[in-house]
Each structure stands twice: as structure tokens, then as C-alpha cells.
Amino acid sequence: MEKRKIEIMDTTLRDGEQTSGVSFSAAEKLTIAQLLLEELNIDRIEIASARVSEGEFQAVKGITAWAEERGYIQRIEVLSFVDGGVSIEWMKKAGAKVQNLLTKGSMNHLTHQLKKTPAQHFAEIATSIALAKENDIETNVYLEDWSNGMRNSPEYVFDFLAFLATQPIKRILLPDTLGVLIPAQTFEFISKITAKYPDIHFDFHAHNDYDLSIANVMEAIKAGIKGLHVTVNGMGERAGNAPLESTVAVINDYLPEVSINIKETSLYSVSKLVETFTGYRIPANKPIVGDNVFTQTAGIHADGDNKNNLYFSDLLPERFGRKRKYALGKTSGKANIEKNLQELGLKLNQEDLKLVTQRIIELGDKKETVTKEDLPYIISDVLNSHTYQDKITIDSYMLVHSKGMRPSTTLSLNLNGEIIEENAQGDGQFDAFMNALTKIYKSKKMTLPKLIDYAVRIPPGSSSDALCETIITWINNGKEFKTRGLDSDQTVAAIIATQKMLNVAIQ
Numbered sequence: 414m415e416k417r418k419i420e421i422m423d424t425t426l427r428d429g430e431q432t433s434g435v436s437f438s439a440a441e442k443l444t445i446a447q448l449l450l451e452e453l454n455i456d457r458i459e460i461a462s463a464r465v466s467e468g469e470f471q472a473v474k475g476i477t478a479w480a481e482e483r484g485y486i487q488r489i490e491v492l493s494f495v496d497g498g499v500s501i502e503w504m505k506k507a508g509a510k511v512q513n514l515l516t517k518g519s520m521n522h523l524t525h526q527l528k529k530t531p532a533q534h535f536a537e538i539a540t541s542i543a544l545a546k547e548n549d550i551e552t553n554v555y556l557e558d559w560s561n562g563m564r565n566s567p568e569y570v571f572d573f574l575a576f577l578a579t580q581p582i583k584r585i586l587l588p589d590t591l592g593v594l595i596p597a598q599t600f601e602f603i604s605k606i607t608a609k610y611p612d613i614h615f616d617f618h619a620h621n622d623y624d625l626s627i628a629n630v631m632e633a634i635k636a637g638i639k640g641l642h643v644t645v646n647g648m649g650e651r652a653g654n655a656p657l658e659s660t661v662a663v664i665n666d667y668l669p670e671v672s673i674n675i676k677e678t679s680l681y682s683v684s685k686l687v688e689t690f691t692g693y694r695i696p697a698n699k700p701i702v703g704d705n706v707f708t709q710t711a712g713i714h715a716d717g718d719n720k721n722n723l724y725f726s727d728l729l730p731e732r733f734g735r736k737r738k739y740a741l742g743k744t745s746g747k748a749n750i751e752k753n754l755q756e757l758g759l760k761l762n763q764e765d766l767k768l769v770t771q772r773i774i775e776l777g778d779k780k781e782t783v784t785k786e787d788l789p790y791i792i793s794d795v796l797n798s799h800t801y802q803d804k805i806t807i808d809s810y811m812l813v814h815s816k817g818m819r820p821s822t823t824l825s826l827n828l829n830g831e832i833i834e835e836n837a838q839g840d841g842q843f844d845a846f847m848n849a850l851t852k853i854y855k856s857k858k859m860t861l862p863k864l865i866d867y868a869v870r871i872p873p874g875s876s877s878d879a880l881c882e883t884i885i886t887w888i889n890n891g892k893e894f895k896t897r898g899l900d901s902d903q904t905v906a907a908i909i910a911t912q913k914m915l916n917v918a919i920q
């Protein structure tokens with residue numbers, strides 16, 4: 414059976430720009446337009462509202478010049494108004510060839526906003542369409558507030574459609590302007606319209622106010638719609654529009670009777686670029702493009718992935734240019750750690766794996782996020798802890814840092830079984846700690862190795878703040894050696910490195 418083609422119209426550059434606080438520069442608009450058409454294969458794009466500003470005019474001019482050269486000009490659309498030809502003049506100067514004419518799709522809007530009768534409105538629309546035609550501009554017509562129109566004034570909507578059926582237009586665009594439709598209504602309303610006008614091209618423009626945009630998009634397709642409006646990352650007025658990414662995935666996976674032409678593997682990179690241009694952050698749990706949506710956190714999932722891919726679905730990350738990740742944290746378990754080790758090309762015996770797992774769970778308990786890049790540091794720390802037995806331990810300490818007073822430390826040291834407590838002040842918390850330790854050593858007529866270098870680093874490439882490593886270089890009887898400490902807190906890491914030094918020095 415031949416599949417029905419669904420046209421995808423992306424309105425990131427028009428409705429998406431109506432996201433509160435978002436404004437694209439002309440150069441950004443051109444870059445996004447190029448990616449949408451050439452990288453993703455989007456059928457049509459709506460790039461601006463006519464008459465908005467000089468900046469918008471320049472942006473449209475730039476895109477139309479480029480599109481004309483590439484033969485894409487009929488795929489570039491501009492939102493225009495019933496304004497006696499002002500929008501047409503603006504579009505002509507900007508080089509645009511397709512207007513999406515904004516009209517009133519409900520009696521409520523018509524009477525209370527325009528304060529006109531249907532006959533007056535239709536006459537003005539006919540003039541706008543004729544004027545566009547004279548100027549070689551093609552017309553699509555938006556019925557603003559159409560979904561409420563279908564609920565509250567269906568006779569008006571059908572009169573309006575009967576009028577439009579006589580007009581030289583290409584498409585009729587049906588917006589759920591306030592995002593109020595539920596899937597059953599979407600199906601019912603669109604079915605009624607497509608049954609009556611099977612040869613007219615209708616687009617559906619969803620909004621996401623009830624988080625139902627994708628469900629509505631699916632019903633609109635089943636009801637015979639020929640085109641859909643979407644935005645990258647679901648940006649748009651209020652709660653936004655139907656997100657391009659989920660629309661593509663759900664159509665490809667669940668609606669085999671229709672076809673679309675979008676390149677799935679480029680969805681993520683375009684989404685990221687739009688995120689960067691807008692500063693509008695993608696939530697980590699946003700389907701397809703969110704940071705965490707291909708990360709297995711629970712160990713049982715990673716374990717299942719090893720056993721006949723028990724936790725896989727059709728939403729494979731590679732489809733969207735992404736990779737599956739296995740989180741490291743308190744719920745991760747051995748399977749997650751093994752997956753990360755595999756990726757790093759590392760192997761551990763069962764005992765060390767257990768110790769590393771234990772360390773990661775401890776960090777997770779402190780609400781730290783551990784990344785793959787942290788793993789070699791944790792392993793090195795765990796493996797090094799095998800090389801000596803701690804005879805001297807710092808059993809407890811209190812570090813005080815306050816305004817207007819010198820930092821101070823109280824510590825309790827277990828020196829070969831004897832517990833000694835001491836306190837001291839210093840220039841910083843670690844300095845105060847070392848001063849207290851020096852006091853204990855002096856009281857026992859022992860000498861401490863001298864600290865000659867102190868370096869702190871976070872694991873390179875780590876995107877988490879889980880760990881920092883403190884590496885201290887000491888000198889003892891003319892011999893230099895280094896010890897390291899690993900912790901989420903820099904001073905604690907230094908204290909761990911110091912305890913190691915105390916034990917190395919007595920060997």
C-alpha cells in the first residue's frame with residue numbers, strides 16, 4: 414500500500430520565537446533555516462511574522478535570498494495579516510513568496526477582537542488573497558482559535574471553510590491556538606472537516622498546554638490531516654508547540670500508513686544548536702533530546718541490557734545520533750560499572766570491582782553524580798589502598814572556617830593504638846589541620862615529612878562535581894614522595910592524602 418505523505422512545517426523561527434525571552438538574530442535564523450531544510454529535510458518552514466521589525470525584515474531577506482538561489486523559495490513561509498495589503502508589501506520587499514494569512518477561526522475572536530461580521534471578515538480575506546496572487550505570493554490561511562471555534566461556533570467554522578473552498582489558496586491551517594484539545598476531540602473535529610473536504614490540504618498546528626500535543630498530532634494524522642506544524646525542542650507560545658523530535662519518532666514508530674522525510678540522526682545536533690542560540694535549556698528528561706533520556710541509572714536495567722537487551726525499546730539512541738549511557742551512583746550496581754569499564758577498555762577482578770562499586774555507592778549517598786571520567790580516579794584510589802595497611806588513622810576532625818576569625822581544626826589521631834586529640838589555628842583549614850598534626854608529632858618527639866607541593870584537580874572531561882583529587886608532594890629524609898586523596902571536598906581529599914603520608918612515612 415502506498416503511504417500517505419505528511420508534510421512537516423517547522424515554525425521554530427516564528428512560533429518558537431514566541432517563547433518568552435527568546436529572540437534570534439538574522440544570522441541565527443539563517444543558520445537554523447539552512448539546517449532545517451538541508452540537514453533535516455523539513456518540507457516547509459515558517460520564518461517570521463510580517464511587519465514585526467527592521468531586524469526581522471533583514472532576517473527574512475537573508476533567508477529568502479539564500480532560498481531563491483537554492484530553489485527552496487516556495488518552502489519558506491511568513492505569517493501575515495488581514496491589513497489591506499501592508500503585509501503583502503512587506504513580504505514583497507523581503508522576497509517572500511508564501512503567506513500564512515492569520516484570520517479568525519472562532520466567532521468569539523471575530524466578534525470580540527475584530528468586532529466584525531463573518532461577511533465583512535470573508536470579504537477582507539478575499540481581498541488579501543487576491544492581492545497576494547497579483548503579487549505572485551501564494552496563500553495558506555490560518556484559522557486562529559479554530560479548536561474553540563469547533564467547540565463553540567461550528568456553523569461559523571463550516572461557513573468559513575465553504576468560503577475558503579472557493580478561494581485560490583494552497584492550504585488551510587488549523588491551529589489549536591490555546592492547546593485545549595484532547596485527542597478524542599482532535600480526531601472528531603478533523604475527521605468532520607476532512608470528510609467534507611477530502612481534496613483540500615489541511616495542516617494541524619498543536620500547542621502543548623495539557624502536554625497532549627503529540628497525542629493530538631497522532632489523532633490528527635489518523636483523521637486525515639496532510640500537514641503538521643512543529644518546533645525544535647517544542648518551543649513556542651506558552652507551553653510551546655508539538656516538539657519536532659517526538660513527532661518524528663512517534664510517526665516513524667507508530668503510524669506506518671504515513672511517511673515523512675526527516676533525517677532522524679540530525680535531530681539531536683539541531684536541537685542542541687537551537688538550545689545554544691536561544692539559551693532556552695532543554696530539560697534533562699525531555700524525550701529524544703534531553704541529556705538523561707538514554708541513560709540507564711538503575712543497575713537492574715544495565716544488567717537486563719546484558720541479558721538479551723531486556724530493557725531496549727525501538728527508541729534506540731543511535732537513531733538520533735546519540736549513545737546509551739550507564740549512570741554511576743548509589744543505584745548503579747556492578748552492571749553499570751562494568752558497562753563504563755568496557756567503554757574505557759578497563760577490566761577489574763571481582764574483589765576490586767566490589768570495592769569500586771562500594772566507593773561509588775558512598776559517593777552516590779552523598780548525592781554526588783559520578784561520571785565515566787571519574788572512574789579511573791576511583792579505581793586508582795581503590796587499588797592504591799591495597800598497598801599499605803593504615804597503622805595511623807585520623808579518626809575524627811572538625812574544621813572551622815568563619816568570618817573575622819582564623820580557621821581552626823580539632824583532630825583526633827590514632828597513633829598505633831593511642832588516641833591523641835589536638836587543636837590549632839592556621840591560615841586556612843588545611844593549614845590549621847597540619848598545625849594540629851605537627852603539635853601531636855612534636856609532643857611525641859616525632860617529625861613529620863615536609864609538604865613541598867599541593868595540587869588539586871578534577872578528573873579531566875568530568876562533567877560532574879562529584880570528585881576532586883588532591884595530590885601532595887612530601888619530602889622525608891631527602892626523599893620525595895606523593896600521596897593522593899579523592900573526595901568531593903577538596904580539604905577532605907587533602908586530609909585523606911595526609912593520612913596516607915603518615916602511613917607511608919613509617920614504612
Ligand SMILES: CC(C)C(=O)C(=O)O
Pocket residue numbers: 428515555557558588589590591618620
Ligand atoms: C498565530 C497563530 C497562527 C498561532 O500560532 C496559533 O493560533 O496557535
